[in-house]
Amino acid sequence: MTEQNFRTSVIPLERPGDPNVFDEQTFADAKELIGRYPDGQSRSALLPMLHLVQSVQGQITPDGIAFCADQLGLTKAQVLAVATFYTMYKRTPTGEYLVSVCTNTLCGMLGGDEIFAALKQTLGVGNNQTTPDGRITLEHAECLAACDYAPVVTVNYEFFDNQTVGSARNIVDELRSGGTPTPTRGAPLCTFKQIERQIAGFFDERTFAQDAPSAGVPTDIGVTLAIDRGESAPSYAASSGSGSQPAPASARRAAKQPTSAHDAPLKTADSDQASGTAEGKK
Numbered sequence: 001m002t003e004q005n006f007r008t009s010v011i012p013l014e015r016p017g018d019p020n021v022f023d024e025q026t027f028a029d030a031k032e033l034i035g036r037y038p039d040g041q042s043r044s045a046l047l048p049m050l051h052l053v054q055s056v057q058g059q060i061t062p063d064g065i066a067f068c069a070d071q072l073g074l075t076k077a078q079v080l081a082v083a084t085f086y087t088m089y090k091r092t093p094t095g096e097y098l099v100s101v102c103t104n105t106l107c108g109m110l111g112g113d114e115i116f117a118a119l120k121q122t123l124g125v126g127n128n129q130t131t132p133d134g135r136i137t138l139e140h141a142e143c144l145a146a147c148d149y150a151p152v153v154t155v156n157y158e159f160f161d162n163q164t165v166g167s168a169r170n171i172v173d174e175l176r177s178g179g180t181p182t183p184t185r186g187a188p189l190c191t192f193k194q195i196e197r198q199i200a201g202f203f204d205e206r207t208f209a210q211d212a213p214s215a216g217v218p219t220d221i222g223v224t225l226a227i228d229r230g231e232s233a234p235s236y237a238a239s240s241g242s243g244s245q246p247a248p249a250s251a252r253r254a255a256k257q258p259t260s261a262h263d264a265p266l267k268t269a270d271s272d273q274a275s276g277t278a279e280g281k282k
Helices: 024-035 042-057 062-072 076-083 105-123 165-176 192-200 217-229 236-240 249-254
Strands: 097-102 136-141 153-155 158-160
Touching: 024 042, 024 062, 042 062, 042 076, 042 192, 062 076, 097 105, 097 165, 105 136, 105 165, 136 165, 153 165, 158 165
Parallel strands: 097 136
Antiparallel strands: 097 153, 153 158
């Protein structure tokens, strides 16, 4: 089976898209998203609104592009540019469960590449492809920000840590049989459309576990060891004697605290009159 190049594929726009395919609730949700941003900055709602579209259609379609453009006063080209930049916006139909395998450096070296190859064989699909029953979409991920649990797999962005080829196969086998395996950390699994609604910023009591653990022993080991050893790191506030407020850069330098290049004043055409540029001479 030929794999689609997800990074260079674009959403087919051979038809203009019809924003009116969405129901009244979606229009109301879009209005709520826009209302979360200051007047005149409605375009800031584009990212959550694209997730809202995916929570309805399971992907970004020409209809979704037109819907976002109309609601935010943007061109469809502007919306499409964003939708094709971020990999979380899917350009083809996404299965009920999105299985992501980290193949970045650490996970890849510790078994992520083998896991991804095994799942492609088990599911009979390639990267960014969906099983014929529409149940599972498989993708490789560049990084899932869980190197302390490598190699990791996520299902609809919930973590399954310290995976092996066998355990990863067990996860997809359970998904294919209609089950919902329990993540190592985080909330119980829900469908792709349900998690997209949560990412868009809408609370869902049916699927959201507010008290679910998000960290484990590997995450906390540094802090735990520091407490056991009675170690602590010096703070800028403590060295300056100024209470809870960080010391100014000059005080930190005087106290020989570590500094960053970002502490220095920024030079711009407006502020650096000695730049010799046309802007600096104005």
